[in-house]
Amino acid sequence: MQEKLTESRRSFLTTSGKTMAGIAIASSVLGANAQKAAAYSYNTGFKYTKLDPAKVGAITYENYFKRWCASSVIAGFVEQLRDKVGGQWKDFPIDAMRWAHGGMAGWGALCGTLTGAGTVIGLCTNDTDIGEAMANDLAFYYSYTEMPNFQPQKILKTEIHDMSIAGTPVCHISVGRWMKTANESFLTDGRAERCARVAADIAMETTRMLNAWKDGTFKAKHKPLYNVVANGITSQHNCKDCHGNDIPSPETYQTLEK
């Protein structure tokens, strides 16, 4: 796996039509030369054992109404790992990431479910490329899967039926698209229920990835975006969502060596 990812990175750097620009941008973004951007292994001491995705989802859902998105995903894992694995999980402060709710204290940036999931991924896995690949797959899953899909055994707020496709991992846009689909405002039981179920969906997908990794069968489904190089700015290919037809060109700026 590791070899495969490293290989794809190498071939990207050597075969891209914008090789030099690519290296220059990768360098300025990563603050090092492209060589130093290679993956490396690490050990956090946090161990993982395979979990039942449905159970992780259920615990995440139940935690949501107190802990909100980021910490609820973390709770879905920690509440089981501290019993099944023990060790450092026993003292893990589930609420340490609660601030990431609402895209960081309500700022609408990255959906907190992904901050929570990424934290667990980074703690359990042991190679920077694995974490990167899982986070990338999760961003694709989050952005292009109709959600919420999770169905609680006992509904804690209210029944909802509408699903939407976020198209992005950005909290504000994701929530906004669901609100538009469901015709509900933000401060409603329906919207809270939606985010609780999305948190469960993301926790479940994360469990499936970590289980595969534990089995030695995790394989990245998606290529890295590498849009920093393609678009000249950290991004998806969704410029029109915000800029309309008036997309600014990064070529205007002197900061990118070519």
Ligand code: HEC
């Ligand atoms: C989520 C909304 C959003 C998306 C999607 C988005 N942008 Fe932006 N972008 C902004 C905002 C807001 C600014 C700040 C503009 C300002 O203050 O004038 C900005 C600024 C920029 C700038 C530098 C400032 C400027 O106005 O020249 C560039 C270059 C840029 N965007 C390019 C892109 C490209 C290329 C894409 C797609 C690959 C993209 N953006 C996607 C919201 C977005």
